[in-house]
Amino acid sequence: MIAALLSLTLLGLALGLGLGYAAIRLKVEGNPLVEELEAMLPGSQCGQCGFPGCTGAAMALADGSAPITLCPPGGRPLVEALAAKLGIDADFSGLDDSGPQVAEVQEDLCIGCTKCYKVCPTDAILGAAKQIHAVFREVR
Secondary structure, three states, rough: HHHHHHHHHHHHHHHHHHHHHHHHHOOOOHHHHHHHHHHHHOOOOOOOOOOOOHHHHHHHHHHHOOOOOOOOHHHHHHHHHHHHOOOOOOHHHHOOOOOOOOOOOOOOOOOOOOHHHOOOOOOEEEEEOOOEEEEEOOOO
């Protein structure tokens, strides 16, 4: 039994060291522009832009396959920042900037069904099943 424990420990140690070495040696460097653009985006992962998240949107912006007006939650300030970062002219004709929007839960109608909680793209609703829900109004 001790031989089995010792052999499994040595095998795990050898494989762990091999994987650690491979992770360092075979590391793929990412595009720093994508990381900078992703940091500028709101980070809500809402998918309103047509991409699965802000990382996909940042990659599309970096390779030029998406317009800089792709992010509705970011609005006009984000478009201006992206245009400055990418060094292109901002075309605001495709931008419908309605300003900041805040959701509201009508507490007298809330039955605690959690439907709003499940579909909120920004995770801004606080509550649990069979309890009244509320919306975070401040940005953290």
